[in-house]
Amino acid sequence: MNKQVAKLSLAESREIDTKILQGAVSRASTLSFIFAAAFSAYSLTSFDFLHGFDSALTLFDNTWPRLLFNGLPLLLLAFYLRRFREHTEFKSWIWTLALPLIFLSACLIHVWPLIWQGNTGVYLFVHSANIFILTFTMIVVALPPRLIFWQTTFFVLLFLLPVSLLFLKNDDFKMFRFLWGDFLIAMPITCFVAVLIYQLRLKIALFDLELKRLAAPFLGAPLTDAIYNQKADLLRSRTVDATLIQIDIRGYTKFYRDNDPVVVKSFMTEFHHIVNRFVARHGGYWHKSLGDAHIFSFGAMEQDDDISKIPGTEKELHAAMLRRKRHHVEATIASVRDIVSAFYDLKNKYDVDELVGLGVGIASGEIEIRVQGDEESRKELDIDGTSVIRAARLEEYSKTIRQNLSRHESVVVVSPELALFLEHDPTFRKWEFKDDVPRIRDFEELNFVYYCALSPVTTSSRKIQQGAA
Numbered sequence: 001m002n003k004q005v006a007k008l009s010l011a012e013s014r015e016i017d018t019k020i021l022q023g024a025v026s027r028a029s030t031l032s033f034i035f036a037a038a039f040s041a042y043s044l045t046s047f048d049f050l051h052g053f054d055s056a057l058t059l060f061d062n063t064w065p066r067l068l069f070n071g072l073p074l075l076l077l078a079f080y081l082r083r084f085r086e087h088t089e090f091k092s093w094i095w096t097l098a099l100p101l102i103f104l105s106a107c108l109i110h111v112w113p114l115i116w117q118g119n120t121g122v123y124l125f126v127h128s129a130n131i132f133i134l135t136f137t138m139i140v141v142a143l144p145p146r147l148i149f150w151q152t153t154f155f156v157l158l159f160l161l162p163v164s165l166l167f168l169k170n171d172d173f174k175m176f177r178f179l180w181g182d183f184l185i186a187m188p189i190t191c192f193v194a195v196l197i198y199q200l201r202l203k204i205a206l207f208d209l210e211l212k213r214l215a216a217p218f219l220g221a222p223l224t225d226a227i228y229n230q231k232a233d234l235l236r237s238r239t240v241d242a243t244l245i246q247i248d249i250r251g252y253t254k255f256y257r258d259n260d261p262v263v264v265k266s267f268m269t270e271f272h273h274i275v276n277r278f279v280a281r282h283g284g285y286w287h288k289s290l291g292d293a294h295i296f297s298f299g300a301m302e303q304d305d306d307i308s309k310i311p312g313t314e315k316e317l318h319a320a321m322l323r324r325k326r327h328h329v330e331a332t333i334a335s336v337r338d339i340v341s342a343f344y345d346l347k348n349k350y351d352v353d354e355l356v357g358l359g360v361g362i363a364s365g366e367i368e369i370r371v372q373g374d375e376e377s378r379k380e381l382d383i384d385g386t387s388v389i390r391a392a393r394l395e396e397y398s399k400t401i402r403q404n405l406s407r408h409e410s411v412v413v414v415s416p417e418l419a420l421f422l423e424h425d426p427t428f429r430k431w432e433f434k435d436d437v438p439r440i441r442d443f444e445e446l447n448f449v450y451y452c453a454l455s456p457v458t459t460s461s462r463k464i465q466q467g468a469a
Contacts, residue, residue: 004206005202005206008209012209015209016202016205016206016209017144018088018089019205019208019229020144020198020201020202020205021088021089021092021144022084022085022088023201024092024095024141024142024143024144024147025081025084025088025091025092025095026081026084027140027141027142028081028092028095028141029077029078029079029081029082029084030078031137031140031141032074032075032077032078032081033074033075033078035074035133036070036071036072036074036075036078037071039066039070039071039074039102039106040066040067040070040071042066042070042106043062043063043065043066043067043071044059044063046062046110046125046126047059047062047063049122049125050062050110050111050114050122053114053119053121053122054110054114057110062109062110065109065110066106066109069102069105069106069109070102070105070106070109073098073102073105074102077094077095077098077102080094081094081095092143092147093147095141095143096143096147096150096151096154097150097151097154099137099151100151100154100155100157100158100159101154101158103133103134103155103158103159104158104159104162107159107162107163111123111126112162112163112166115163115166115167115170116166116169118170120166120167120170120172120175123163123167123175123179127178127179127182130159131182131183131186134155134186134187134190135186135189135190138151138152138190138191138194139190139193139194139197141194142194142197142198142201143194143198144198145195145198148191148194148195148198152187152191160179160180160183163179164176164179164180167179208228211228212224212228215227215228223235223301223381235371235381236371237368237369237370237371238368238369239366239367239368239369239385240299240300240366240367240369241299241321241325241364241365241366241367242297242298242299242300242328242364242365242367242387243297243298243299243325243328243329243332243362243363243364243418244295244297244300244362244363244364244367244383244387244388244390244391245284245295245296245297245298245332245335245336245360245361245362245391246293246294246295246360246361246391246392246394246395247275247293247294247296247336247339247358247359247360247361247395248292248293248294248358248359248360248395249271249292249293249356249357249358249359250355250356250357250358250359250398250399250402250410251353251355251356251357252291252292252356254353254355254356255352255353255356258353259352263350266350267346267350267352268292270346271292271343271346272289272294274339274342274343274346275289275294275296275339278335278338278339278342279296279335279339281335281338282298282331282332282334282335282338283298283331284296284297284298284331284332284335285297285298285300285301287300287383293395295383295388295391296335297367297383298328298329298331298332298335299324299325299328300367300369300383301369325364325421326421328364329364329418329421329422330421332362333412333425336360336362336412337454339358340358340360340410340412340454341454343357343358343410344456354408355407355408357402357407357408357409357410357411358410358411358454359395359396359398359399359402359410359411359413360395360398360410360411360412360413361390361391361392361393361394361395361396361397361398361413362391362394362412362413362414362415362418363387363388363390363391363394363414363415363417363418364387364415364417364418365385365386365387365390365417366385366386366387367383367384367385367387367388368383368384368385369381369382369383370382370383370384389442390415390443391415393440393441393442393443394413394414394415394440394449395413396441397413397440397441397449398411398412398413398451400438401413401431401451401453402453405453406453406455408455408456409453409454409455410453410454410455411451411452411453411454412428412451412452412453412454413431413449413450413451414428414449414450414451414452415446415449416446416447416448416449416450418450419450422450425452427452428450428451428452429450429451429452430448430449430450431448431449431450431451432447432448433446433447433448
Protein backbone atom coordinates (compact mmCIF):
# COMPACT_ATOMS: atom_id res chain seq x y z
CA MET A 1 0.00 0.00 0.00
CA ASN A 2 2.92 2.36 0.70
CA LYS A 3 4.09 1.79 -2.89
CA GLN A 4 0.64 2.76 -4.17
CA VAL A 5 0.72 5.96 -2.11
CA ALA A 6 4.24 6.78 -3.37
CA LYS A 7 3.03 6.54 -7.00
CA LEU A 8 0.24 9.08 -6.47
CA SER A 9 0.50 12.54 -7.94
CA LEU A 10 0.39 15.53 -5.61
CA ALA A 11 -3.23 16.24 -6.59
CA GLU A 12 -4.25 12.61 -5.98
CA SER A 13 -2.49 12.55 -2.59
CA ARG A 14 -4.36 15.70 -1.56
CA GLU A 15 -7.64 14.26 -2.82
CA ILE A 16 -7.24 11.06 -0.79
CA ASP A 17 -6.05 12.92 2.30
CA THR A 18 -9.00 15.28 2.09
CA LYS A 19 -11.46 12.42 1.60
CA ILE A 20 -10.14 10.56 4.66
CA LEU A 21 -10.14 13.75 6.74
CA GLN A 22 -13.71 14.52 5.68
CA GLY A 23 -14.80 11.11 6.95
CA ALA A 24 -12.93 11.65 10.22
CA VAL A 25 -14.43 15.13 10.75
CA SER A 26 -17.91 13.79 9.95
CA ARG A 27 -17.53 11.04 12.57
CA ALA A 28 -16.11 13.58 15.03
CA SER A 29 -19.23 15.70 14.54
CA THR A 30 -21.52 12.75 15.28
CA LEU A 31 -19.43 11.79 18.31
CA SER A 32 -19.56 15.37 19.60
CA PHE A 33 -23.37 15.26 19.58
CA ILE A 34 -23.28 12.00 21.53
CA PHE A 35 -20.72 13.32 24.02
CA ALA A 36 -22.69 16.58 24.45
CA ALA A 37 -25.67 14.51 25.63
CA ALA A 38 -23.50 12.13 27.68
CA PHE A 39 -21.53 14.83 29.50
CA SER A 40 -24.75 16.72 30.25
CA ALA A 41 -26.33 13.54 31.67
CA TYR A 42 -23.13 12.94 33.66
CA SER A 43 -23.94 16.05 35.70
CA LEU A 44 -26.82 14.02 37.20
CA THR A 45 -25.23 10.57 37.40
CA SER A 46 -21.99 11.82 38.99
CA PHE A 47 -23.71 13.73 41.77
CA ASP A 48 -24.08 10.80 44.20
CA PHE A 49 -20.44 9.76 44.38
CA LEU A 50 -19.16 13.35 44.33
CA HIS A 51 -21.54 14.28 47.12
CA GLY A 52 -19.99 11.46 49.16
CA PHE A 53 -16.65 13.29 49.05
CA ASP A 54 -18.12 16.82 49.38
CA SER A 55 -21.28 16.99 51.45
CA ALA A 56 -21.70 20.70 50.65
CA LEU A 57 -22.05 20.00 46.93
CA THR A 58 -25.53 20.60 45.50
CA LEU A 59 -27.05 19.15 42.35
CA PHE A 60 -27.19 22.64 40.84
CA ASP A 61 -23.49 23.20 41.57
CA ASN A 62 -22.68 19.94 39.76
CA THR A 63 -25.02 20.56 36.84
CA TRP A 64 -24.46 24.08 35.54
CA PRO A 65 -20.64 23.86 35.11
CA ARG A 66 -20.92 20.64 33.14
CA LEU A 67 -23.64 22.03 30.91
CA LEU A 68 -21.72 25.27 30.36
CA PHE A 69 -18.16 23.95 29.99
CA ASN A 70 -18.79 20.43 28.61
CA GLY A 71 -22.23 20.01 27.05
CA LEU A 72 -22.41 23.41 25.31
CA PRO A 73 -18.84 23.39 23.85
CA LEU A 74 -19.38 19.85 22.55
CA LEU A 75 -22.69 20.86 21.00
CA LEU A 76 -21.11 23.91 19.32
CA LEU A 77 -18.24 21.74 18.15
CA ALA A 78 -20.68 19.21 16.69
CA PHE A 79 -22.50 21.88 14.70
CA TYR A 80 -19.24 23.44 13.53
CA LEU A 81 -17.91 20.09 12.28
CA ARG A 82 -21.15 19.16 10.50
CA ARG A 83 -20.08 20.95 7.31
CA PHE A 84 -17.12 18.64 7.05
CA ARG A 85 -16.44 19.36 3.36
CA GLU A 86 -15.44 22.96 4.15
CA HIS A 87 -12.04 23.81 5.70
CA THR A 88 -11.56 20.11 6.40
CA GLU A 89 -7.87 20.28 7.37
CA PHE A 90 -8.49 23.13 9.83
CA LYS A 91 -11.49 21.39 11.38
CA SER A 92 -9.51 18.18 11.88
CA TRP A 93 -6.96 20.17 13.88
CA ILE A 94 -9.75 21.85 15.85
CA TRP A 95 -11.07 18.41 16.84
CA THR A 96 -7.56 17.18 17.66
CA LEU A 97 -7.08 19.96 20.23
CA ALA A 98 -10.67 20.74 21.28
CA LEU A 99 -11.53 17.30 22.68
CA PRO A 100 -8.53 17.17 25.10
CA LEU A 101 -9.38 20.73 26.22
CA ILE A 102 -13.04 19.86 26.87
CA PHE A 103 -11.89 16.70 28.62
CA LEU A 104 -9.60 18.86 30.78
CA SER A 105 -12.49 21.14 31.70
CA ALA A 106 -14.55 18.08 32.73
CA CYS A 107 -11.75 16.98 35.08
CA LEU A 108 -11.50 20.45 36.61
CA ILE A 109 -15.18 20.37 37.60
CA HIS A 110 -15.02 18.99 41.21
CA VAL A 111 -12.91 15.87 40.45
CA TRP A 112 -9.40 17.37 40.37
CA PRO A 113 -10.16 19.89 43.14
CA LEU A 114 -11.19 16.95 45.36
CA ILE A 115 -7.96 15.10 44.49
CA TRP A 116 -6.01 18.30 45.30
CA GLN A 117 -7.65 18.29 48.71
CA GLY A 118 -6.43 14.73 49.30
CA ASN A 119 -9.48 12.73 48.16
CA THR A 120 -7.54 10.67 45.64
CA GLY A 121 -10.06 7.84 45.88
CA VAL A 122 -12.56 9.86 43.85
CA TYR A 123 -10.51 9.05 40.77
CA LEU A 124 -11.55 5.39 40.97
CA PHE A 125 -15.11 6.46 40.08
CA VAL A 126 -14.02 8.13 36.81
CA HIS A 127 -11.03 6.04 35.72
CA SER A 128 -12.92 3.52 33.55
CA ALA A 129 -14.97 6.29 31.91
CA ASN A 130 -11.78 8.22 31.11
CA ILE A 131 -10.16 5.23 29.40
CA PHE A 132 -13.38 4.44 27.52
CA ILE A 133 -13.73 8.01 26.22
CA LEU A 134 -10.12 8.23 25.06
CA THR A 135 -9.93 4.82 23.39
CA PHE A 136 -13.43 4.93 21.89
CA THR A 137 -12.88 8.40 20.44
CA MET A 138 -9.53 7.71 18.83
CA ILE A 139 -10.62 4.39 17.34
CA VAL A 140 -13.98 5.61 15.99
CA VAL A 141 -12.69 8.86 14.47
CA ALA A 142 -9.44 7.24 13.20
CA LEU A 143 -7.50 10.37 12.34
CA PRO A 144 -4.37 10.17 10.16
CA PRO A 145 -1.27 9.06 12.12
CA ARG A 146 0.15 12.60 12.33
CA LEU A 147 -3.03 13.82 14.07
CA ILE A 148 -3.25 10.68 16.23
CA PHE A 149 0.23 11.56 17.48
CA TRP A 150 -0.73 15.13 18.33
CA GLN A 151 -4.05 14.20 19.96
CA THR A 152 -2.28 11.59 22.08
CA THR A 153 0.32 14.22 23.03
CA PHE A 154 -2.41 16.69 24.04
CA PHE A 155 -4.14 14.05 26.18
CA VAL A 156 -0.84 13.25 27.92
CA LEU A 157 -0.03 16.93 28.53
CA LEU A 158 -3.52 18.05 29.51
CA PHE A 159 -4.71 14.98 31.41
CA LEU A 160 -2.17 12.31 32.33
CA LEU A 161 0.61 14.61 33.55
CA PRO A 162 -1.61 16.91 35.67
CA VAL A 163 -3.47 14.04 37.39
CA SER A 164 -0.15 12.24 37.94
CA LEU A 165 1.24 15.34 39.66
CA LEU A 166 -1.87 15.49 41.84
CA PHE A 167 -1.28 11.90 43.02
CA LEU A 168 2.40 12.62 43.69
CA LYS A 169 1.46 15.77 45.64
CA ASN A 170 -0.64 13.59 47.93
CA ASP A 171 2.05 10.87 48.09
CA ASP A 172 -0.43 8.38 46.65
CA PHE A 173 2.03 6.24 44.69
CA LYS A 174 -0.46 3.38 44.47
CA MET A 175 -2.92 5.51 42.47
CA PHE A 176 -0.01 6.86 40.40
CA ARG A 177 1.04 3.31 39.41
CA PHE A 178 -2.61 2.33 38.88
CA LEU A 179 -3.11 5.27 36.48
CA TRP A 180 0.02 4.70 34.42
CA GLY A 181 -0.27 0.93 34.47
CA ASP A 182 -3.63 1.04 32.75
CA PHE A 183 -2.81 3.85 30.33
CA LEU A 184 0.52 2.35 29.28
CA ILE A 185 -1.48 -0.67 28.13
CA ALA A 186 -4.53 1.16 26.78
CA MET A 187 -2.92 4.03 24.84
CA PRO A 188 -0.43 2.06 22.66
CA ILE A 189 -3.12 -0.49 21.78
CA THR A 190 -5.58 2.31 21.03
CA CYS A 191 -3.10 4.13 18.79
CA PHE A 192 -2.22 0.88 17.02
CA VAL A 193 -5.87 0.03 16.33
CA ALA A 194 -6.62 3.63 15.26
CA VAL A 195 -3.74 3.52 12.75
CA LEU A 196 -4.95 0.14 11.45
CA ILE A 197 -8.43 1.56 10.88
CA TYR A 198 -6.91 4.60 9.19
CA GLN A 199 -4.92 2.29 6.89
CA LEU A 200 -8.10 0.37 6.09
CA ARG A 201 -9.81 3.63 5.14
CA LEU A 202 -6.75 4.58 3.10
CA LYS A 203 -6.94 1.24 1.28
CA ILE A 204 -10.62 1.87 0.49
CA ALA A 205 -9.78 5.40 -0.72
CA LEU A 206 -7.04 4.03 -2.99
CA PHE A 207 -9.48 1.48 -4.39
CA ASP A 208 -12.01 4.27 -5.05
CA LEU A 209 -9.31 6.29 -6.77
CA GLU A 210 -8.45 3.36 -9.02
CA LEU A 211 -12.13 2.98 -9.95
CA LYS A 212 -12.25 6.71 -10.61
CA ARG A 213 -9.24 6.43 -12.92
CA LEU A 214 -10.93 3.63 -14.85
CA ALA A 215 -14.22 5.52 -15.10
CA ALA A 216 -12.81 8.96 -16.01
CA PRO A 217 -11.98 8.18 -19.69
CA PHE A 218 -15.58 7.07 -20.25
CA LEU A 219 -17.50 9.53 -18.04
CA GLY A 220 -15.26 12.58 -18.29
CA ALA A 221 -13.70 14.43 -15.36
CA PRO A 222 -16.81 16.42 -14.23
CA LEU A 223 -19.15 13.39 -14.11
CA THR A 224 -16.53 11.18 -12.51
CA ASP A 225 -15.88 13.82 -9.86
CA ALA A 226 -19.62 14.27 -9.30
CA ILE A 227 -20.19 10.53 -8.79
CA TYR A 228 -17.19 9.77 -6.59
CA ASN A 229 -17.36 12.98 -4.54
CA GLN A 230 -21.16 12.92 -4.21
CA LYS A 231 -21.88 16.20 -6.01
CA ALA A 232 -25.55 15.45 -6.58
CA ASP A 233 -26.30 18.81 -8.28
CA LEU A 234 -24.28 17.72 -11.32
CA LEU A 235 -26.24 14.46 -11.62
CA ARG A 236 -29.75 15.87 -11.95
CA SER A 237 -31.80 17.45 -14.73
CA ARG A 238 -31.33 21.22 -14.78
CA THR A 239 -31.12 24.33 -16.97
CA VAL A 240 -27.77 26.09 -17.25
CA ASP A 241 -26.16 28.86 -19.24
CA ALA A 242 -23.37 27.54 -21.43
CA THR A 243 -21.49 27.88 -24.69
CA LEU A 244 -22.16 25.04 -27.16
CA ILE A 245 -19.88 23.94 -29.98
CA GLN A 246 -20.52 21.50 -32.80
CA ILE A 247 -17.63 20.54 -35.05
CA ASP A 248 -17.73 18.44 -38.21
CA ILE A 249 -15.29 17.36 -40.95
CA ARG A 250 -15.99 18.91 -44.35
CA GLY A 251 -15.32 16.52 -47.24
CA TYR A 252 -15.41 13.48 -44.97
CA THR A 253 -17.56 11.36 -47.31
CA LYS A 254 -15.11 11.75 -50.20
CA PHE A 255 -12.18 11.16 -47.84
CA TYR A 256 -13.85 7.96 -46.61
CA ARG A 257 -14.46 6.72 -50.18
CA ASP A 258 -11.00 7.53 -51.50
CA ASN A 259 -8.89 6.00 -48.72
CA ASP A 260 -8.16 2.60 -47.25
CA PRO A 261 -10.50 1.79 -44.30
CA VAL A 262 -7.46 1.17 -42.06
CA VAL A 263 -6.14 4.66 -42.83
CA VAL A 264 -9.56 6.22 -42.25
CA LYS A 265 -9.93 4.41 -38.94
CA SER A 266 -6.48 5.48 -37.77
CA PHE A 267 -7.09 9.09 -38.89
CA MET A 268 -10.45 9.29 -37.10
CA THR A 269 -9.06 7.74 -33.93
CA GLU A 270 -6.38 10.43 -33.79
CA PHE A 271 -8.95 13.13 -34.60
CA HIS A 272 -11.12 11.99 -31.66
CA HIS A 273 -8.04 12.20 -29.41
CA ILE A 274 -7.32 15.73 -30.66
CA VAL A 275 -10.84 16.98 -29.93
CA ASN A 276 -11.03 15.41 -26.48
CA ARG A 277 -7.52 16.53 -25.53
CA PHE A 278 -7.99 20.21 -26.36
CA VAL A 279 -11.53 20.44 -25.00
CA ALA A 280 -10.32 19.05 -21.66
CA ARG A 281 -7.17 21.21 -21.69
CA HIS A 282 -9.23 24.38 -21.92
CA GLY A 283 -11.77 23.29 -19.29
CA GLY A 284 -14.64 22.19 -21.51
CA TYR A 285 -16.79 19.08 -21.49
CA TRP A 286 -17.08 16.70 -24.44
CA HIS A 287 -20.69 15.44 -24.66
CA LYS A 288 -20.88 13.09 -27.62
CA SER A 289 -19.76 12.26 -31.14
CA LEU A 290 -21.57 10.82 -34.11
CA GLY A 291 -19.23 9.71 -36.85
CA ASP A 292 -17.05 12.72 -37.65
CA ALA A 293 -19.20 15.22 -35.68
CA HIS A 294 -18.51 16.27 -32.09
CA ILE A 295 -20.54 18.27 -29.57
CA PHE A 296 -18.86 19.87 -26.57
CA SER A 297 -19.54 22.75 -24.21
CA PHE A 298 -18.04 25.23 -21.79
CA GLY A 299 -19.95 25.97 -18.59
CA ALA A 300 -22.57 23.22 -18.84
CA MET A 301 -20.91 20.86 -16.37
CA GLU A 302 -19.58 23.39 -13.87
CA GLN A 303 -20.87 23.71 -10.31
CA ASP A 304 -20.93 27.35 -9.22
CA ASP A 305 -22.01 28.88 -5.94
CA ASP A 306 -25.48 30.43 -6.32
CA ILE A 307 -25.55 33.98 -4.95
CA SER A 308 -28.67 35.05 -6.86
CA LYS A 309 -30.89 34.83 -3.77
CA ILE A 310 -28.66 37.03 -1.63
CA PRO A 311 -30.19 40.55 -1.40
CA GLY A 312 -28.06 43.36 -2.83
CA THR A 313 -25.89 41.19 -5.05
CA GLU A 314 -27.61 41.96 -8.37
CA LYS A 315 -24.72 44.06 -9.77
CA GLU A 316 -22.10 41.60 -8.56
CA LEU A 317 -24.09 38.72 -10.04
CA HIS A 318 -24.39 40.41 -13.43
CA ALA A 319 -20.68 41.23 -13.49
CA ALA A 320 -19.78 37.68 -12.44
CA MET A 321 -22.00 36.23 -15.18
CA LEU A 322 -20.33 38.44 -17.79
CA ARG A 323 -16.85 37.40 -16.60
CA ARG A 324 -17.92 33.76 -16.63
CA LYS A 325 -19.34 34.08 -20.15
CA ARG A 326 -16.22 35.87 -21.42
CA HIS A 327 -14.02 33.15 -19.94
CA HIS A 328 -16.11 30.43 -21.62
CA VAL A 329 -16.03 32.18 -25.00
CA GLU A 330 -12.26 32.74 -24.82
CA ALA A 331 -11.73 29.10 -23.83
CA THR A 332 -14.05 28.00 -26.65
CA ILE A 333 -12.19 30.00 -29.31
CA ALA A 334 -8.80 28.84 -27.98
CA SER A 335 -9.85 25.19 -28.02
CA VAL A 336 -11.29 25.46 -31.54
CA ARG A 337 -8.10 27.10 -32.83
CA ASP A 338 -5.99 24.35 -31.24
CA ILE A 339 -8.23 21.63 -32.69
CA VAL A 340 -8.06 23.15 -36.19
CA SER A 341 -4.29 23.55 -35.97
CA ALA A 342 -3.80 19.95 -34.83
CA PHE A 343 -6.26 18.82 -37.53
CA TYR A 344 -4.08 20.35 -40.26
CA ASP A 345 -1.02 18.63 -38.78
CA LEU A 346 -2.97 15.38 -38.88
CA LYS A 347 -3.88 15.99 -42.52
CA ASN A 348 -0.21 16.43 -43.37
CA LYS A 349 0.68 13.25 -41.52
CA TYR A 350 -1.80 11.19 -43.54
CA ASP A 351 -1.43 13.21 -46.76
CA VAL A 352 -5.16 13.99 -46.82
CA ASP A 353 -6.80 15.95 -49.66
CA GLU A 354 -6.48 19.70 -49.04
CA LEU A 355 -10.24 20.21 -49.51
CA VAL A 356 -10.90 18.30 -46.30
CA GLY A 357 -11.47 20.83 -43.52
CA LEU A 358 -13.55 21.56 -40.44
CA GLY A 359 -16.87 23.29 -39.98
CA VAL A 360 -17.60 24.72 -36.53
CA GLY A 361 -20.76 26.23 -35.05
CA ILE A 362 -20.73 28.12 -31.75
CA ALA A 363 -23.83 29.29 -29.89
CA SER A 364 -24.57 30.35 -26.34
CA GLY A 365 -27.54 30.49 -24.02
CA GLU A 366 -29.65 28.30 -21.80
CA ILE A 367 -29.49 24.57 -22.36
CA GLU A 368 -31.32 21.76 -20.66
CA ILE A 369 -29.30 18.95 -19.15
CA ARG A 370 -31.61 15.96 -18.89
CA VAL A 371 -31.19 12.65 -17.16
CA GLN A 372 -32.26 10.13 -19.79
CA GLY A 373 -32.61 6.37 -19.56
CA ASP A 374 -33.93 3.77 -17.17
CA GLU A 375 -33.02 3.14 -13.52
CA GLU A 376 -32.61 -0.60 -14.12
CA SER A 377 -30.54 -0.46 -17.29
CA ARG A 378 -28.57 2.67 -18.18
CA LYS A 379 -28.82 6.40 -17.63
CA GLU A 380 -27.01 9.31 -19.22
CA LEU A 381 -26.93 13.09 -19.13
CA ASP A 382 -28.20 14.44 -22.44
CA ILE A 383 -28.37 18.06 -23.62
CA ASP A 384 -31.20 19.84 -25.39
CA GLY A 385 -32.44 23.34 -26.09
CA THR A 386 -32.42 26.11 -28.67
CA SER A 387 -28.71 26.78 -28.22
CA VAL A 388 -27.87 23.15 -29.02
CA ILE A 389 -29.93 23.28 -32.23
CA ARG A 390 -28.51 26.70 -33.18
CA ALA A 391 -24.92 25.44 -32.80
CA ALA A 392 -25.79 22.54 -35.13
CA ARG A 393 -27.37 24.86 -37.71
CA LEU A 394 -24.40 27.26 -37.56
CA GLU A 395 -22.02 24.35 -38.14
CA GLU A 396 -24.19 23.31 -41.08
CA TYR A 397 -24.12 26.89 -42.43
CA SER A 398 -20.32 26.89 -42.39
CA LYS A 399 -20.62 24.93 -45.67
CA THR A 400 -22.31 27.95 -47.31
CA ILE A 401 -19.67 30.40 -46.07
CA ARG A 402 -16.86 28.04 -47.03
CA GLN A 403 -18.15 27.88 -50.62
CA ASN A 404 -17.68 31.65 -50.84
CA LEU A 405 -14.14 31.42 -49.50
CA SER A 406 -11.19 29.21 -50.28
CA ARG A 407 -12.47 25.65 -49.95
CA HIS A 408 -9.30 24.44 -48.26
CA GLU A 409 -10.05 26.59 -45.20
CA SER A 410 -11.90 25.59 -42.05
CA VAL A 411 -14.76 27.90 -41.06
CA VAL A 412 -15.97 28.84 -37.58
CA VAL A 413 -19.45 30.38 -37.38
CA VAL A 414 -20.48 32.20 -34.18
CA SER A 415 -23.99 33.20 -33.12
CA PRO A 416 -24.65 36.97 -32.82
CA GLU A 417 -25.36 36.85 -29.06
CA LEU A 418 -21.61 36.50 -28.57
CA ALA A 419 -20.77 39.72 -30.46
CA LEU A 420 -19.72 41.48 -27.22
CA PHE A 421 -16.94 38.95 -26.67
CA LEU A 422 -15.58 39.06 -30.23
CA GLU A 423 -15.10 42.82 -30.55
CA HIS A 424 -11.36 42.65 -29.85
CA ASP A 425 -10.70 39.68 -32.14
CA PRO A 426 -9.94 40.96 -35.67
CA THR A 427 -10.04 37.46 -37.17
CA PHE A 428 -13.84 37.35 -36.86
CA ARG A 429 -15.93 39.12 -39.49
CA LYS A 430 -19.61 39.84 -39.77
CA TRP A 431 -21.66 37.83 -42.30
CA GLU A 432 -24.89 39.65 -43.08
CA PHE A 433 -27.97 38.10 -44.68
CA LYS A 434 -28.72 40.60 -47.42
CA ASP A 435 -30.54 40.25 -50.72
CA ASP A 436 -30.30 36.67 -51.93
CA VAL A 437 -27.82 35.45 -49.28
CA PRO A 438 -29.18 32.15 -47.91
CA ARG A 439 -30.33 32.29 -44.30
CA ILE A 440 -29.72 29.79 -41.53
CA ARG A 441 -32.22 26.94 -41.44
CA ASP A 442 -34.70 27.19 -38.51
CA PHE A 443 -33.20 30.56 -37.52
CA GLU A 444 -34.25 32.79 -40.41
CA GLU A 445 -34.78 35.69 -37.97
CA LEU A 446 -31.02 36.13 -37.56
CA ASN A 447 -29.74 39.14 -39.52
CA PHE A 448 -26.05 38.31 -39.22
CA VAL A 449 -23.50 35.93 -37.76
CA TYR A 450 -19.75 36.10 -37.23
CA TYR A 451 -17.29 33.85 -38.99
CA CYS A 452 -13.59 33.13 -38.99
CA ALA A 453 -11.68 31.29 -41.71
CA LEU A 454 -8.75 29.21 -40.46
CA SER A 455 -6.15 27.87 -42.87
CA PRO A 456 -2.85 26.05 -42.38
CA VAL A 457 -1.13 29.44 -42.79
CA THR A 458 -3.12 31.20 -40.04
CA THR A 459 -2.77 28.32 -37.60
CA SER A 460 0.98 28.06 -38.28
CA SER A 461 1.49 31.79 -37.72
CA ARG A 462 -0.41 31.53 -34.47
CA LYS A 463 1.93 28.76 -33.32
CA ILE A 464 4.90 31.01 -34.13
CA GLN A 465 3.36 33.89 -32.15
CA GLN A 466 2.72 31.62 -29.16
CA GLY A 467 6.31 30.34 -29.34
CA ALA A 468 7.68 33.88 -29.43
CA ALA A 469 5.49 34.87 -26.47
